[in-house]
Amino acid sequence: MAAVMPDHLHDAHHGPTGLMRWITTTNHKDIGTMYLIFSFIMFLSGGVMALTIRAELFQPGLQVVQPEFFNQLTTMHGLVMVFGAIMPAFVGFANWQIPLMIGASDMAFARMNNWSFWLLPVAAVLLIGSFFVPGGATAAGWTLYAPLSVQMGMGMDMAIFAIHIMGVSSIMGAINIVVTILNMRAPGMTMMKMPLFCWTWLITAYLLIAVMPVLAGAVTMVLTDRHFGTSFFSAAGGGDPVMYQHIFWFFGHPEVYIMILPAFGIVSQIIPTFARKPLFGYASMVYATSSIAILSFSVWAHHMFTTGMPAVGQLFFMYATMLIAVPTGVKVFNWIATMWRGSLTFETPMLWAVGFIFVFTMGGFTGLICAIAPIDIQVQDTYYVVAHFHYVLVAGSLFALFAGAYYWLPKWTGHMPDERIGKLHFWCSIVFFNITFFPMHFLGLAGMPRRIPDYALQFADFNMMASIGAFGFGLSQLIFLVAVVKCVRGGEKAAARSWEGAEGLEWTVPSPAPHHTFEEAPVFK
Amino acid sequence: MTHTFDKYFVPEPSTYPIFGSLALLLFGGGAAMWLNGVAAGPWLFFLGIAVLVYMLFGWFGQVVRESEGGKYGKKVDRSFRWSMGWFIFSEVMFFAAFFGALFYARVLSVPWLATGDTAELLWQGFAGGWPTAGPDKPDPFTPMEAWGIPAINTLILLTSGATLTWAHHSLVKEKRGQLKLGLLITILLGLLFLSLQIYEYRHAYAELNLRLDTGIYGSTFYLLTGFHGLHVTVGAIMLTVMLFRALAGHFRPDSHFGFEAAAWYWHFVDVVWLMLFVVVYLL
Amino acid sequence: QSRYNLQSPVTGVAAQIYDMHTLMLLICLVIFIAVFGVMFWAVFKHRKSQGAVAANFHENTSVEIAWTVIPVFILLGMAWPATKTVLEMKDTRDPDITIKATGYQWKWGYDYLQGEGQGIRLVSNLSTPRTQMDGQAAKGEHYLIEVDKPVVVPVGKKIRVLTTASDVIHSWWVPAFGVKQDAIPGFIRDAWFRADKEGIYRGNCAELCGRDHGYMPIEVHVVSPQAYSQWVAEQQAAMAAAAGDSTREWALAELVERGEKVFAANCVACHQADGKGLPPAFPPLDGAAIVRGDPKAQIDVVLKGRPGTPMAAFGALLSDADIAAVITYTRNTWSNKTGEAIQPSQIAAAKGN
């Protein structure tokens, strides 16, 4: 095929059409779109699993699923949401926006970019397919703690290979992003003039390259313990089950910042636009993001306070974890200072962004409470932790993704999203979100463990409330689907600068952004 | 705009990536089946590898053609440099996980198993110490001696690093003959290293009773040296490709990043070995 | 018992945790109100629709330093009490009684290692009947947090708990004591508590440990020293009687009858009451070759377990009589009709080599 292809690519018409266009494309916008669609499908799949969990937990007793399958659902819900929904969604944003924001013609490695994406459906097939093999999917929790994960059936092996493949995809994607940002900025765009979204992604990509290989190593050791007789996680052979946790969380904690830093970036783009005022404290934002990333490598064992570390270990990890509140606080304060004495309007993206700050901070505070080792002894592995991380992951990462989607939809589709639908989506989401997850704090404090299909009677009413909220929250997400489909189909034409206060190179190209942009680098002032 | 802009090369649509994905699907699915005794497993697994090899040859072949066709400007060259650097960093982190496991076992968990209540209540009579196959009545084994083949292998790899640098200098000075000779020697040294390593493994299994399932010592020993060996293999393949390219007249003194990338990789593999030699064999 | 907050503490450490949590909550609440007070002020007052015109400031070094430094001090204030509690929790020296808690899939075994009651051994199983879970019977007050044999400890004494596990990681957790300690296979970890109030305190296994992770509760009875001594005497008498069981010769019917109970307490979760199991993870016993063939192989599996699967090693968990009984039961029920009686002495012999 290479032979018949003309070298100059101005003409999209010469490329393959139909399905082949999407399979072979090297265009960052096409690839970004595929990432976004893929991640939304994964979000719905993970959501259906969550709803099944909530249906089982609606009342005490076993009604909907059996315990073994329940554990599979919990595990797969976590894996699918983390690796299938949230991470690819942010990569989708990176694909669409980074070249537009820094004035690059495409990603640095356009062909590898395609591969990064197309590895994901493959991993999803392995992961979700594992439900259908004998023994079912892995049921060891998304953390895949050994030696429980050593006990699992074939589904565990499929999950391990899926994780390897997703790791390859993430590493290639991250390298692509780093190189694009470092090497392809338009003349005049110095690092400290770069939009904050690009900064947060640069640092996220660095985290990805640093920790995905470590996860690969951890699951490889599980694989060899399972099948080749090694004893990494077996005391009888001189290993240690807790060693798995150290390696996993060395990946796992940076991983949660991988899922939040780009969200910080999105919010840092949106707030100034709708405050019509430049971002407050740009430089301190950059330093805060870097500090979070650096600190994130020295806090991992706050997930392991109950494993019985020596006191010095507990204290070290407690202090280091608490420190992260400082740079995160700087970010929150900067956003609010940006809004202060601005000229605020609350179109849908801004609503989501403000909602994000509000609810994410609650999740941050519960994180801080978890960081206090003695308190964590009580709440570890309870619904308090489940509440904490859904506040930061759903109200944090997911809300920021919605904010970003509404913000850039005009650039992607050429139409303004419907404000009425978008706002409805926001209000339903934030109300049902809190109905679902707020009671989980109480459940956890009162002593309900996580990852259980059935519970003691005193937890009944809050669980019922959470389940009702969850179904409401799930249904609310269908509104998003409507909003997007409507926006793609038509609606008010979007101007190049779609929002009054929007700044940055992406708003200098027409809406929808043409297939190829910035083939001649713009000069950034 | 008046200044002429060095246009960044964006490749045309390509089918290689989807073949790559398919390959990994077959590879991963096949491996999972194989490990669980499904008959089709090995077939799918090897099919996956075959597709992967096809894809890699096709893809890199195209990259080489594009490069020799002069499509890559300065900027693309810089991208390649950055990306190779970051790729090697990711590899470093992969090895770090296994080095970390070795460190954790030696310094923390094995001593824990041999002291205090853990030893008294669960593993009476376990003395700890390194090397160990753990407290649960392991078969006796002999640990790997550093000053035999491993030391020779260290010399071999160090020498190969030197010959590769020699080849590189020759490339820059346009001494093509020395370039080819240097590459060839490097590759042969790599193969020699691998042969000795295989010999060492056989010796370990046959005479030392040191196996993959020899507790934590066997686990860390084989996974660290095994993954290193795998990387030597990949590096040797990369250098072989470079040799063929050199024979085909590729590379110019000012533009030969393919060669450099392979060299960086080879040096990285070298450094990993040095650390292995110290941590796994010597200490 | 609050439904909104940590359970009422009955140990000094738990009380410290409780207060610390209250303090943290208040601090966070104050910060929250202050920060979002400012934000909502801006949201309402600095709206375009209110005629607000955007200012143009975008940095202010002194403000930025202030909101970096002040949080550091707040955090120091939080870290101080936490540090003290951590050090206290870790101080497991000089206990009055030491109990080893061993996690099994899915039950807890307890060995009293030191202090009054030394030598007592008991296995604690969930006692909620299956019918309550399936909704065929009304759920009792202590649904899922009740056990057949609780741990008993005297009030006011320092109890050191050693945790370990035989298969996967479990976690021994009693909220009212402020104790949660993972039980790690192959390692011993410890924690301690000194309960100030008599009563029954309930907890759960707090680490995902496989299918019945939700069904391995912990029940601790804190009793007066007199009641404790009495309980110890009872246990010791029962253990002496059980020792006799393991040496005498049993009749087949006797073994089957006892075996049925042992099966119901230990095996039914996986192998199911009808012996059909839940393949492939949990193989059937009904018609299984190993159950019908040479008893040596079956005894071996029951004693040592199957590493890498949930099949536990029961050798240390059940008495020889119980093991003999349950094996005899499986060999003489459902469609298995070997007619063999496996004697406790055979188990003892198998253990010997």
Ligand code: HEA
């Ligand atoms: C997006 C993901 C995300 C983010 C951003 C965070 C952020 C934080 N997390 Fe969270 N966490 C998770 C995802 C995340 N977490 C997940 C998934 C788990 C569970 C994994 C599992 O077990 O399955 C988890 C679990 C978890 C634990 C282990 C709990 C347990 O299992 O026992 C702990 C303990 O320390 C913790 C702490 C923190 C802290 C201190 C932060 C901090 O970064 C928060 C900082 C933010 C703020 C503090 C708010 C804003 C600050 C101010 C307004 C300034 C002023 C404030 C003060 C001075 C107090 N997290």
Ligand code: HEA
């Ligand atoms: C990364 C992001 C992420 C996201 C977005 C979510 C989203 C949700 N999660 Fe969470 N969750 C995790 C990450 C995430 N989760 C992780 C990491 C764990 C830990 C796993 C472990 O313990 O190993 C976990 C665990 C977890 C638990 C604990 C399970 C247990 O311990 O046993 C629960 C329980 O309520 C839960 C609920 C939910 C709900 C209700 C949503 C909702 O927000 C989902 C909403 C979405 C939908 C519902 C889909 C959209 C709608 C449709 C498809 C239409 C159909 C709808 C209707 C018919 C109503 N999650």
Ligand code: CUA
């Ligand atoms: Cu045992 Cu959970």
Ligand SMILES: [Cu+2]
């Ligand atoms: Cu963390």
